[in-house]
Amino acid sequence: NAGVTQTPKFQVLKTGQSMTLQCAQDMNHEYMSWYRQDPGMGLRLIHYSVGAGITDQGEVPNGYNVSRSTTEDFPLRLLSAAPSQTSVYFCASSPLAGVLELYFGPGTRLTVT
Amino acid sequence: AQKITQTQPGMFVQEKEAVTLDCTYDTSDPSYGLFWYKQPSSGEMIFLIYQGSYDQQNATEGRYSLNFQKARKSANLVISASQLGDSAMYFCAMREGISSGYALNFGKGTSLLVTP
Numbered sequence: 001n002a003g004v005t006q007t008p009k010f011q012v013l014k015t016g017q018s019m020t021l022q023c024a025q026d027m028n029h030e031y032m033s034w035y036r037q038d039p040g041m042g043l044r045l046i047h048y049s050v051g052a053g054i055t056d057q058g059e060v061p062n063g064y065n066v067s068r069s070t071t072e073d074f075p076l077r078l079l080s081a082a083p084s085q086t087s088v089y090f091c092a093s094s095p096l097a098g099v100l101e102l103y104f105g106p107g108t109r110l111t112v113t
Numbered sequence: 114a115q116k117i118t119q120t121q122p123g124m125f126v127q128e129k130e131a132v133t134l135d136c137t138y139d140t141s142d143p144s145y146g147l148f149w150y151k152q153p154s155s156g157e158m159i160f161l162i163y164q165g166s167y168d169q170q171n172a173t174e175g176r177y178s179l180n181f182q183k184a185r186k187s188a189n190l191v192i193s194a195s196q197l198g199d200s201a202m203y204f205c206a207m208r209e210g211i212s213s214g215y216a217l218n219f220g221k222g223t224s225l226l227v228t229p
Contacts, residue, residue, distance in 0.1 A: 031215055033216075033217075035219075040221060041221060042117075042204060042219040042220055042221040042222055043158075043204070043206075043219040044219075045216050045217070045218075048214060048215070048216065050214070050215065056214055058214075058216060059216075088156070090158065092158075092217075094215075096215065099146065099163050099165070100146055100208050100215065101148070101160055101163060102148070102160075102208075102217050103160075104150075104157065104158035106156070106157055107156055107157070
């Protein structure tokens with residue numbers, strides 16, 4: 001199993017540009033989520049999904065869109081990038097039964113200039 | 114309100130010594146899970162240990178143990194026999210049930226440095 005994969009690993013955007021961060025998992029997990037990590041802030045939840053066709057907002061959803069058309073994929077779209085979105089982005093997935101351990105992707109480091 | 118509080122921004126410990134990283138949490142949900150993750154300088158998030166709210170025994174995984182005190186709402190991580198490779202950021206996290214969308218809420222982390 002590849003686990004949770006994210007692309008790209010690094011990205012530099014100019015203010016106002018849009019882009020999509022890709023996330024895929026091959027563990028048949030119902031739950032998928034996106035976090036951003038900023039220095040001194042821990043990880044904060046952006047959006048999450050409990051199954052295909054179902055998404056919801058987390059703690060910091062503004063400026064981001066998600067969709068979940070398949071169980072495997074959960075892309076995160078930045079509509080109009082801002083310097084405040086410079087961060088490290090983690091995708092994570094889990095089953096919805098048992099321990100509910102979250103499996104993390106390797107992260108995407110995004111810089112908005 | 115902060116759901117997870119880690120009051121130690123940074124900790125030092127000497128190699129082979131034990132160290133306790135503090136974590137307190139806040140929830141009114143009777144069913145929840147507590148997690149500790151390690152993030153080395155390479156950046157990946159590594160799952161260390163889990164404690165369920167109904168578990169009677171403290172969780173242990175090798176050199177890691179979770180000191181779970183439910184009445185005090187604390188879930189401290191104990192690392193025994195510290196190694197240089199334990200130097201990393203450590204995050205405490207709590208996952209509640211469907212009422213919170215199964216969100217995993219993280220503390221701000223504790224940076225641990227193990228010295229020779």
